[in-house]
Amino acid sequence: MPGLIRGVARTAVVAGTATAVSNRVSRRQAGRWADQEAQQAPPPQQVVYQQAPPPPAPPAAAPVSMDSKIDQLKELATLKEQGILTEAEFEAQKARILNG
Template identity: 60%
Template structure:
């Protein structure tokens, strides 16, 4: 009778473990499914910033486009001064000078 009792005990333990494991697995799957359903809603929520943080759209006219074109001679003098002060290197000065003279 001892062998039969041991086999029965093993069957009960294995059956209980299987039932508990299945229940845990179903709970986890339900939790993952609910998270997956909530995730697109959260992504939509964060896709657009709140209305108070939306930056207003301004016209894209730059200050340079609005300002009148400076005299090329004045621009060359300014470049010469910057080169003399050591702000511009020789290569930078030549590149900017060519740009001004080109138009």
């Protein structure tokens, strides 16, 4: 019986060694194939991105005539007199019209 166990143990060692060697050879060969494929593969395509042209500038606002500004100020004064606009709102809108 001890000879049988010794024989089984020796077979297991031989089989384990053979498996380890086989795995190592397989990994090495797979590495070589990968290197060959990398050398034979065409270079990757280079993607060139073009910058989109800037959007067109908005058209310049037509200058507001003085008559138009006066009409807007009269409307603001009317809204203030009716109590629709507060003094602060009136002043803010008046400044916007006069500066614009």
